[in-house]
Each structure stands twice: as C-alpha cells, then as structure tokens.
Amino acid sequence: METTLRIFFSSLETGSVYALASLGIVLIFRTSKTTNFAQGVIGTFNGYIAATLFLKWGWGIWEVTACALFTAFLTGILIDTIIIRPASKVNPVSKQIITLGLIMIILGILPWLFGIDFLSLPRFIPITESTRISVLGASITYNAIFVILVSSTLMGLLFWFLKYTKWGLAIRVTAADDTTSKLMGVPTKTVTMISWATAAMFGTLAAIFIAPQTNVNPLMLADVQINAFFAAVLGGFTSFIGPVVGAFILAISKNLSLIYISDEWGNVIVYLLVLVVLFIKPYGLFGKKGVKKV
Amino acid sequence: MMTYLKQLYKTSYPFRFLLFGIVLSFLPLLSDLDIIEFSALTTWAQIIIFAVVALGLNLLLGFSGLISLSTAGFMGFGAYTITFLSNRFDLPFMLAILITLAIAAAIGVFIGLLSLRVEGIYLAIATLFVGEILQQIYKQVDWFSGGFSGVRFHYPQFNLIFTTIELTRNQTFIFLVACLVLVMTVIYNIINSRTGRALMAMSRSEHAAQAMGINILKYRLVAFVTSTVIASFSGILYASFMRGVEPTTWNLNLSLFIIAMVVVGGYKSIFGMFLGAFVIHGIPTFWLNEMFASIPGFAYIFSGVLIIVIIMFYSVGLIHIHHDIKKLYLKIKPYVIKAYKKLFTKKQEKGDKNA
Structure with missing residues (x-):
C-alpha cells in the first residue's frame, strides 16, 4: 500500500510534467497542423535562460521562472512569425522537418550562448524534513504538491479558456478548419501565434519542473518529449483532454513497470504496450477519425 | 566509340552512376599522392556512407512522405550486428551482411505493421521511440554491443577458395564506392518499377492512388522496409571503414542530419543525396568547422538553417540548382x-x- 501510494504520488508529479508538454504539442498540432518536434528544445532553451539568470545573476527561483516564461512567450511568437507563418503553404511533411531543423539550430546555439557546462536549478520549495507530509505512510514533498497543483490549475484554466471564452472558441474553430474560420473573420494568425507562445511557455514550465531532478543540459527534455508524444498519441491528437489523460496513464504505468517488472526495460515494455494499443485503436483513446476531403 | 559512350551517357542512368563511381575511386590515389589529406579520405568515406543512407530514406521521405527518426538507430543496428556475427560466430563477411539485412528487414516489417496503419505522424513518433530503445540497447547490452567502449571490427575480409584476403584502407574505400553505385542503381530500378510508379502516384495524391487500386499500406511498408535495410547496410559500411562501432554515434541528431541531407539534396533525386551528404557533412568538416571554431555547435546551426531556408525558398533541393x-x-x-x-x-x- 505504502509503495503503491508513493508510486502514485511520484507518477502524479511526472505525469503533470508530461501533460504540460503534450498539451503544448497538441495545441500546435491543432492550430498550425504540424507535429512540433522542437517542443522539448524550446523548453530547454528557456530553461537555460532561467538557470543562467539563477547562477550568474543570483536571482531567486520565482523571479527566474517569471522571466523564463516571458522569454518563452517571446520565443514562441518569434518562431511563429519568422518561420512557421511564412511556411504555412508548404506540405505537412516539410513543416515537420522545419521543426526538426529548429531542433538542430537550438542545439547548436545552446553551447555557444550558455557554455558547455551543465547548469542546475533548485526546487521551488526546498526539500527538508518540515516540507513534506506523509499520507498513509507514503511521504510527498511540498514541492511535488506545488508542481501538481500548478500544472493542474494551468490545465484547468486552459480548458476553461478553450471552452468558455471567445478566444478559446477561436482556437477551437481554427483547429477544426483553418480556411473556413479565416473566411468567418477569425484572426487565425493571432490564434496560431498565441498557441505557439502558450506551447513554449508550457514546455519551459516542464523544463523548470524537471530540472532539479537531473540538471540543465541540452537533452534534459528528450525523455519528457518522447513521453509527451506518446501521451498525445495514446490520448488522441484530435482532443485536448486526451493527452492529459494519456500523460497520467503513461506516468503511472511506467513507474509501476519500472518498480515491479524491470528497472532497465520497464519503459520499453510500456512503450510497446502503447504501440499495441495504437494498433487496436489507431486514433487514440479519445481521438476521432478526421474526415479528409480530396 | 566516343559517340557510343556519349549515347550511353545520355540514355542510361546506371552508366552515369558507374562513371560517377569511377571518378570517386580516384580519391584514394589523390590521398596517396598527398594532394588531399589522409583524414579527408575518411570524410569522403563518411559522405559516401551518408549518401547511401540518404538514398534509402529518400524512398520513404521523398516518395511516401513519411518521416523516420530511427535511421541512425538502424545504421547502428547494421554496424553492431555485422560485428557481432563476424566476431562471435566467425561468419564470412558476405553471409554476415545477408543475415544482418534479413534481420533488419524483419524488424522493419514489424515496426511498419504496428505504426503505418494510421497517419504519417505516428511513424515519426514510433520510430523516435524505436531509436531510443536501440540506443539503450547499444549502451547497456554488453554482450551484444560492448557497452560504452564499443567494439572493434576489421576491414572487409573476403573468403577466396583457399585464402582470406583483407582489404586495405584504399581498397575498402573503393568497396564503399562500389556499394554506393550498387545502391544508386537499385534505387533507380525501384523508382522505375511498378513499386516506384505506385510510390510516385502516392506522393502526388494518396486518395487518387488509392482510387486507382494502389494498396497504400503495402507500398508504405515496402518503402519503410527498404529504407531500414539500406540504413543497416550503410551501418555495415560504416563499421567496415571505421573499423569499430561506438554507441554514442547513433543518436537522434544523426537521424536529423540524414533527413537534412535528403531535404537539402532534393526529394526524389539520386545524385541529390550525394550532394546533400556533401553539403551537410562535407562542407562543415572540410571548411566551416575550422572557420567557426569559436562556435562549438556550428555544424548544427548550419544544417538547421539550411533545412529551413531550403524548405521555405527552394523546396526542390540543391540538385536542381543548375x-x-x-x-x-x-x-x-x-x-x-x-x-x-x-x-x-x-x-x-x-x-x-x-x-
């Protein structure tokens, strides 16, 4: 019981990080019709900014996070206006390859701007004896609770925003049909730009949440990114709630198999299971088959 | 005679490939005469190896519009499996190649069947993950891959009736060139066969192709498996020229570089793949890395910018620039x-x- 609860808590923490990253991917997929492989490195880039501000200028973690979120917002807007929008006419495969090109550019820029040393970021609430509570024998840190709360609030806000506001409606109609919504007077360019900015901010938050567990290095989000993709695929790229559910399912089953089956190959087993699920349900758990017109 | 050769050059693509191969075969001679440096020959060999992978990936990316992110993983698979088979079981080189390619094809069929049924993005994601697993295997399964230190290999050995001959470095280079010509010819023939025509129809419009009775899944699978097999083949070439395999080579970045080669060279072209490999791997290694030594990741920035610029402004690829x-x-x-x-x-x- 105690171990299971502990696994559950830690899965909630990693699951919310995956969910943030995969929501970003799905937002971009729906509004710009491309799979953003660069989601991870965009987050990493801003994570580096945060870590540099923290280490070199001695700012607190809260200020640093606010600053990184702001630069993430700018990065998202910049990428959309400079690269994605001019390329909106190219075919979908080339668009995906553009995001792969973005990965290469950012990976090349990182050591040039920030040096080759790995950086580090602290937790929001440092772990001591007094900052953890135990629930039925399994302890959970305040920091983990904070991460879970922040991510779930953000996701809740996003869902509320998508469902009940005018801009949310704009995003949903852009996702449904780009051309028609443009004809109806929806500012699709702004919608796409804001989705890129939001996705970049989500990626950056994921980077800042995951950084204390390892360190800040160019590949820090590689694992998160792969999991986020799998979560999105498992939940279905065509729904917004699917990826979040997929992220938590993935996190819990990964942690369970890592502990109860094999600590080296647990991941692999879960991923294979996901592939099998996809074979049976190709559009994900919540996804619908898109109608393609010739 | 001359007019006959000219006629042949104009009409027959395989003859052009052969001619190209003959020109490339003079590189070891240049290296022996100290006209190009010793290390430059290694770079040229890598360009040839990358051109071979790019040719395979081109069939997938250029024709069926699917992205594979485990190309590097499969290259590593070829390199490790041939070393494993040769070192452990003492199999002859040719037999080891055949077995390696057969296993690669089987894996390709398995992954393809699991992930090709739906939209193209799933293949990219599935192969992203396959690449990660393969890399984990190369790093952690010591009996297969020698762990972090990697494994040693030798130049290709051919069993003649009584003796075994091992090629020298220069001969291995010519062996690579021969393989490049072979793969070019194979790809050319695939493109101009029934399969190639089906792939071409699919790349224009999948729905129209389907309406004409082309089985999309089948031809996607053919393209994916072919690209997997060719990637493993180039891994074999890599292991035989570099005389060793290291686990850190086969990461996602290498797959991205290979995609860059296909994009930069030009979808659906054959000579374009060599050009792409030269631009993406050769130009930074020969000139740019020295010029921009203060920027450690310069090769990445160069390729990334080149990909984006070419897709946005010159999507047919550099091969058509003339x-x-x-x-x-x-x-x-x-x-x-x-x-x-x-x-x-x-x-x-x-x-x-x-x-």
Missing part, C-alpha cells in the same frame, strides 16, 4: 552582350575621335 543557374544565365545573357557591345562601340568611337 537549371536555375542556366535559366539565370540565359536571362542575363542578352543584357551582358548588349552591355559589352555598348562598351565596345563606345571605345571604338573614342578611338575614332582620337584618330
């Missing part, structure tokens, strides 16, 4: 002639005045 240069030349030729004439006549007039 057409545009020719067009530009023809366009400005009249003006140039006019300008020359003007200059010339003016000078003459001046001369007349002086006289």
Whole structure:
C-alpha cells in the first residue's frame, strides 16, 4: 500500500510534467497542423535562460521562472512569425522537418550562448524534513504538491479558456478548419501565434519542473518529449483532454513497470504496450477519425 | 566509340552512376599522392556512407512522405550486428551482411505493421521511440554491443577458395564506392518499377492512388522496409571503414542530419543525396568547422538553417540548382552582350575621335 501510494504520488508529479508538454504539442498540432518536434528544445532553451539568470545573476527561483516564461512567450511568437507563418503553404511533411531543423539550430546555439557546462536549478520549495507530509505512510514533498497543483490549475484554466471564452472558441474553430474560420473573420494568425507562445511557455514550465531532478543540459527534455508524444498519441491528437489523460496513464504505468517488472526495460515494455494499443485503436483513446476531403 | 559512350551517357542512368563511381575511386590515389589529406579520405568515406543512407530514406521521405527518426538507430543496428556475427560466430563477411539485412528487414516489417496503419505522424513518433530503445540497447547490452567502449571490427575480409584476403584502407574505400553505385542503381530500378510508379502516384495524391487500386499500406511498408535495410547496410559500411562501432554515434541528431541531407539534396533525386551528404557533412568538416571554431555547435546551426531556408525558398533541393543557374544565365545573357557591345562601340568611337 505504502509503495503503491508513493508510486502514485511520484507518477502524479511526472505525469503533470508530461501533460504540460503534450498539451503544448497538441495545441500546435491543432492550430498550425504540424507535429512540433522542437517542443522539448524550446523548453530547454528557456530553461537555460532561467538557470543562467539563477547562477550568474543570483536571482531567486520565482523571479527566474517569471522571466523564463516571458522569454518563452517571446520565443514562441518569434518562431511563429519568422518561420512557421511564412511556411504555412508548404506540405505537412516539410513543416515537420522545419521543426526538426529548429531542433538542430537550438542545439547548436545552446553551447555557444550558455557554455558547455551543465547548469542546475533548485526546487521551488526546498526539500527538508518540515516540507513534506506523509499520507498513509507514503511521504510527498511540498514541492511535488506545488508542481501538481500548478500544472493542474494551468490545465484547468486552459480548458476553461478553450471552452468558455471567445478566444478559446477561436482556437477551437481554427483547429477544426483553418480556411473556413479565416473566411468567418477569425484572426487565425493571432490564434496560431498565441498557441505557439502558450506551447513554449508550457514546455519551459516542464523544463523548470524537471530540472532539479537531473540538471540543465541540452537533452534534459528528450525523455519528457518522447513521453509527451506518446501521451498525445495514446490520448488522441484530435482532443485536448486526451493527452492529459494519456500523460497520467503513461506516468503511472511506467513507474509501476519500472518498480515491479524491470528497472532497465520497464519503459520499453510500456512503450510497446502503447504501440499495441495504437494498433487496436489507431486514433487514440479519445481521438476521432478526421474526415479528409480530396 | 566516343559517340557510343556519349549515347550511353545520355540514355542510361546506371552508366552515369558507374562513371560517377569511377571518378570517386580516384580519391584514394589523390590521398596517396598527398594532394588531399589522409583524414579527408575518411570524410569522403563518411559522405559516401551518408549518401547511401540518404538514398534509402529518400524512398520513404521523398516518395511516401513519411518521416523516420530511427535511421541512425538502424545504421547502428547494421554496424553492431555485422560485428557481432563476424566476431562471435566467425561468419564470412558476405553471409554476415545477408543475415544482418534479413534481420533488419524483419524488424522493419514489424515496426511498419504496428505504426503505418494510421497517419504519417505516428511513424515519426514510433520510430523516435524505436531509436531510443536501440540506443539503450547499444549502451547497456554488453554482450551484444560492448557497452560504452564499443567494439572493434576489421576491414572487409573476403573468403577466396583457399585464402582470406583483407582489404586495405584504399581498397575498402573503393568497396564503399562500389556499394554506393550498387545502391544508386537499385534505387533507380525501384523508382522505375511498378513499386516506384505506385510510390510516385502516392506522393502526388494518396486518395487518387488509392482510387486507382494502389494498396497504400503495402507500398508504405515496402518503402519503410527498404529504407531500414539500406540504413543497416550503410551501418555495415560504416563499421567496415571505421573499423569499430561506438554507441554514442547513433543518436537522434544523426537521424536529423540524414533527413537534412535528403531535404537539402532534393526529394526524389539520386545524385541529390550525394550532394546533400556533401553539403551537410562535407562542407562543415572540410571548411566551416575550422572557420567557426569559436562556435562549438556550428555544424548544427548550419544544417538547421539550411533545412529551413531550403524548405521555405527552394523546396526542390540543391540538385536542381543548375537549371536555375542556366535559366539565370540565359536571362542575363542578352543584357551582358548588349552591355559589352555598348562598351565596345563606345571605345571604338573614342578611338575614332582620337584618330
């Protein structure tokens, strides 16, 4: 019981990080019709900014996070206006390859701007004896609770925003049909730009949440990114709630198999299971088959 | 004789590949004569190896519009499996190649069947994950891959009836060139066969192709498996020229570089893949890395920017650039002639005045 609860808590923490990253991917997929492989490195880039501000200028973690979120917002807007929008006419495969090109550019820029040393970021609430509570024998840190709360609030806000506001409606109609919504007077360019900015901010938050567990290095989000993709695929790229559910399912089953089956190959087993699920349900758990017109 | 060769050059693509191969075979000679450096030959060999992978990936990316992110993983698979088979079981080189390729094809069929049923993005994601697993295997399964230190291999050995001969470095280079010509010819023949025509139809419009009775899944699978097999083959070439395999080579970045080669060279072209490999791998290694030594990741930035610029402004790829240069030349030729004439006549007039 105690171990299971502990696994559950830690899965909630990693699951919310995956969910943030995969929501970003799905937002971009729906509004710009491309799979953003660069989601991870965009987050990493801003994570580096945060870590540099923290280490070199001695700012607190809260200020640093606010600053990184702001630069993430700018990065998202910049990428959309400079690269994605001019390329909106190219075919979908080339668009995906553009995001792969973005990965290469950012990976090349990182050591040039920030040096080759790995950086580090602290937790929001440092772990001591007094900052953890135990629930039925399994302890959970305040920091983990904070991460879970922040991510779930953000996701809740996003869902509320998508469902009940005018801009949310704009995003949903852009996702449904780009051309028609443009004809109806929806500012699709702004919608796409804001989705890129939001996705970049989500990626950056994921980077800042995951950084204390390892360190800040160019590949820090590689694992998160792969999991986020799998979560999105498992939940279905065509729904917004699917990826979040997929992220938590993935996190819990990964942690369970890592502990109860094999600590080296647990991941692999879960991923294979996901592939099998996809074979049976190709559009994900919540996804619908898109109608393609010739 | 000359006219016959010219005729052959104009009509037969495989003859052009052969000619190209013969030209490349002079590189070891240049290296022996110290005209190019010793290490430059290694770079040329890598360019050839990358051109081979790119040719395979081109079939998938250029024709069926699917992205595979485990190309590097499968290259590593070829490299490790051939070393494993040769070192552990002492299999002859050719037999080991055949077994390696057969296993690679089987894995390709398995992954393809699992992930090709739906939209293209799933293949990219599934192969992203396959690449990660393969990398984990290379790093952690010591009996297969030798762990972090990697494994040693030798130049290709061929069993003759009584003796075994091992190729020298220069001969191995020529062996690589021969393989490149072979793969070019194979790809050319695939493109011009029933499969190639089906793939071409699919790349224009999947729905139209389906309506004409082309089984999309089947041909996607064919393209994916072919690209997997060719990637493993180039891994074999890598292991035999570099005489060893290291686990850290086969990461996602290498797959991205190979995609960059296909994009930069030009979808659906054959010589374009060599050009792409040269631009993406050769140019940074030969010149740019030295010029920009202060920027550690310069090769990445160069390739990334090149991919984006080429997709946005020149999506047919660099192989077609000579057409545009020719067009530009023809366009400005009249003006140039006019300008020359003007200059010339003016000078003459001046001369007349002086006289």
